[in-house]
Amino acid sequence: MDNPRRALLVVDVQNDFCEGGSLAVSGGSALAQRITQYMHQSSQGYELILASKDNHVRPHGHFANQPDFLNTWPPHCLAGTRGSEFHPALDFSYFDHIILKGEYQAAYSSFEGSDDAGKSLVDILEKREIDAIDLCGIATDFCVLQSAMNALNLGYPTTVFLDLVAGVSRQASMDALEEMQSRGANIKYAFEIQ
Ligand code: VGL
Secondary structure: OOOOOOOEEEEOEEEEOOOOOOOOOHHHHHHHHHHHHHHHHHHHOOOOOEEEEEEOOOEOOEEOOOOOOOOOOOOOOOOOOHOOOOOOOOHHOOOEEEEEOOEEEEEOOOOHOOOOOOOOOOHHHHHHOEEEEEEEEOHHHHHHHHHHHHHHHHHOOEEEEEEEEOOOHHHHHHHHHHHHHHHOOEOOOOOOOO
């Protein structure tokens, strides 16, 4: 494709997933800043910039007192709390739509949510005739992975920015990146390596 119409999807860069939050991944806060810097530099290259948020009310079976950090988690991103807000370093003025997900059940993929007008991510992408998706955010091994898999299954050429993701587990994040790549995702750096 000569000039693909690209969307940037920023996955779950929320306080609870950053340092000080109830389910913090290491590097979350620095990531929020880096994503802002990237949007500042590259927003012109995107037809759409979208963000997703975990927005739990009573997500059946997703929380546990003794979580295993695979299928169950400490309570996080409760709707209406500070923990569910975007990290303050993330400049949300760039976002054309915000996709909320996970109200009553776990929803790792951004494709499971909808915006405040009830539009799904697919509706939004189709309406704007998006050809390709770039992905960044938290967590590499969960929501980024599932969102990327969904995008690939829908047939979107999908890029994941290695320097704009952060994961729960280092090993699982490396495995996730390998899995995305083996399914056809393009894994690359957003910024030149210094
Ligand atoms: C996530 C674990 C639990 C994520 C959400 O955003 O990747 N991870 N809930």
